[in-house]
Amino acid sequence: MVEPISQEHFSTLKRTVMLPNGLRLAYIEMGDPNGMPVLLLHGFTDSARSWSLAAPYLAAGFGVVAPDLRGQWCSGAVLIDEDFLAHARRESAALPSRIWHSIYYEQLAYDPSPLLQDISAATLILRGEKDTIATEEHQAQMKDAIDGAELISAPGHGHNIHWEAPEKVAHLILTFLERP
Incomplete structure (x- = not known):
């Protein structure tokens, strides 16, 4: 029987690596490092933690890797001018909800x-x-x-x-x- 791991323990498993392009990638590795690799990818706005409940069941016999995708949580994003970001955030926050709903439905299309x-x-x-x-x-x-x-x-x-x-x-x- 597989025992779930605590969310606190899952946090201690987070590692980072610097990629040749200078970006930092955070990831969780569990299971058999010599086992068949299993890559668990999270969805938009999520992180490797989204797999924390299921990953322990996969770790026996497999090498499980769950990254924080680029720009998400602990993985680095492309550096963007802070002044630009501050203005862009204010303008985005001022958009009416109907615009955000429209953007959401465009993504679905x-x-x-x-x-x-x-x-x-x-x-x-x-x-x-x-x-x-x-x-x-x-x-x-x-x-x-x-x-x-x-x-x-x-x-x-x-x-x-x-x-x-x-x-x-x-x-x-x-x-x-x-x-x-």
């Missing part, structure tokens, strides 16, 4: 298929059936764009299925990884 077609690794796409952010249509587009990708829609779960049912998500991932 974005088709990432051209970028996804370059993925050649075995790919599992998990979604909660009740997810209203990453809709079934959007996930199906991703599946169709990635050659051989598998899409699993879990009944009764929403957008953060790996928070809602970490053991179930880990089981689905392990089943996918253990296939020949």
Whole structure:
């Protein structure tokens, strides 16, 4: 039986590396360093912590790596003039909510298929059936764009299925990884 780790302990696992381009990348590494690598990517505005509940179930026999993506949480972003950022933040904060809603819906209309077609690794796409952010249509587009990708829609779960049912998500991932 796998024991979940405390959120405090998960924090102590965070490491950083300086990339050749000068950016700092933060990441969590767990499990068998000689095991098959499993890369867990978080969503927009999230961090490696989003995998903290499910990662311990995957760590037995696999080398789990969960980065903070560029510009998120502990990973560095491109340096931008502070005065510019201060003005941009004030202007953004002054936008009416209808504009932010419009931006949100524009993002939903974005088709990432051209970028996804370059993925050649075995790919599992998990979604909660009740997810209203990453809709079934959007996930199906991703599946169709990635050659051989598998899409699993879990009944009764929403957008953060790996928070809602970490053991179930880990089981689905392990089943996918253990296939020949």
